[in-house]
Amino acid sequence: MIPQLFINHTSNVLGETHEGLSGAKIVEYCSAYAIDFDVDIPHPTYPFSTDLPNKRTALRENLSAFSPEQQYIIIKNLCDLPQFSENKSVKDLKIKLITRYDELDETGEKISEPLIESxxxxxxxxxxxxxxxxxxxxxxxxxxxxxxxxxxxxxxxxxxxxxxxxxxxxxxxxxxxxxxxxxxxxxxxxxxxxxxxxxxxxxxxxxxxxxxxxxxxxxxxxxxxxxxxxxxxxxxxxx
Structure with missing residues (x-):
């Protein structure tokens, strides 16, 4: 299981105001995964409703709708987006993800991914x-x-x-x-x-x-x- 605290941190990093995902991209990516995994997400459209405080909240609540295994895949793939290739905070997030929760990885890769990423x-x-x-x-x-x-x-x-x-x-x-x-x-x-x-x-x-x-x-x-x-x-x- 990925703790809610880590999901909160993930949303703050990936949804950061200036270098993070835009609100439109958050909806685009989360909606695509929702279709793939047949999951209902609370924020499938953009612009967001006026009672939503910010895009980080939308990302956090959308991620929380998925299972831990699905969250692992989504977070890892979002970290690998080209726009984050030079983002140290995102790289650090990915290392934490695969180091702490690699038991959720169902891809069956042969090499120890935490070792590789580290x-x-x-x-x-x-x-x-x-x-x-x-x-x-x-x-x-x-x-x-x-x-x-x-x-x-x-x-x-x-x-x-x-x-x-x-x-x-x-x-x-x-x-x-x-x-x-x-x-x-x-x-x-x-x-x-x-x-x-x-x-x-x-x-x-x-x-x-x-x-x-x-x-x-x-x-x-x-x-x-x-x-x-x-x-x-x-x-x-x-x-």
């Missing part, structure tokens, strides 16, 4: 790496180009490391600098050793199965995606 959030200051990460995600979700997916992931991590460590080394040559970076940012000796070893195996995996043999095990793509996401999120957060 990683994209941390990559926002590294646009080149984020672009490669998004390209890999698009290919993965389309169930195509497994090798290219992993190539993009590897390069996304490599580009990020070059930015964080201030050098131009390839991934396999970053083990020493990465260890130093983790240690200098508060990592314990055990964590440094573990992280460097994992990154070493990660690099060797790509060299063996991707760069040389072109033989991708499809079932392994998901875990490589989540591992790369965890690597990048960790490295940015400790910096």
């Amino acid at each position: 990683t994209k959030h941390w990559l926002s200051d590294y646009p080149e790496s984020l672009k490669l990460f998004d390209e890999a995600l698009t290919k993965f979700n389309a169930d195509m180009f497994q090798r290219n997916t992993l190539d993009d992931l590897r390069l996304s991590l490599e580009v990020l490391l070059k930015n964080l460590l201030g050098n131009d080394k390839s991934l396999e040559n970053q083990l020493g600098p990465v260890g130093t970076y983790v240690k200098e940012n508060g990592g314990s000796k055990e964590l440094v050793n573990m992280f460097v070893k994992l990154l070493d195996y990660f690099s060797k995996y790509h060299n063996t199965f991707i760069k040389h043999n072109d033989s991708v095990v499809e079932a392994e793509v998901e875990i490589m995606f989540e591992m790369t996401s965890s690597f990048m999120k960790f490295l940015i957060r400790i910096g």
Whole structure:
């Protein structure tokens, strides 16, 4: 269940006076979902009645008419509208939604969406790496180009490391600098050793199965995606 408090917050963010949805768009989107889900909404027309205080109230009351699962889909899709692509408040709203209520997601996506969205959030200051990460995600979700997916992931991590460590080394040559970076940012000796070893195996995996043999095990793509996401999120957060 999505608490009413979160629905209220959602309506305030998505219906914000200057950068949020207009009253007409609120009616357009809510009415479309009402038809899709066969739900009656209290405000299906625009202009709104004179006793309605504002468009945020209309959005809140319309959203409240849907089931939690339907609310999850609607809020997530509204957050993904092109007009919100640079809106930090909306991006934060989406992260909260999928982190707290992802059990309502019935799409059956294979990768942990909270991890993906959180990683994209941390990559926002590294646009080149984020672009490669998004390209890999698009290919993965389309169930195509497994090798290219992993190539993009590897390069996304490599580009990020070059930015964080201030050098131009390839991934396999970053083990020493990465260890130093983790240690200098508060990592314990055990964590440094573990992280460097994992990154070493990660690099060797790509060299063996991707760069040389072109033989991708499809079932392994998901875990490589989540591992790369965890690597990048960790490295940015400790910096």
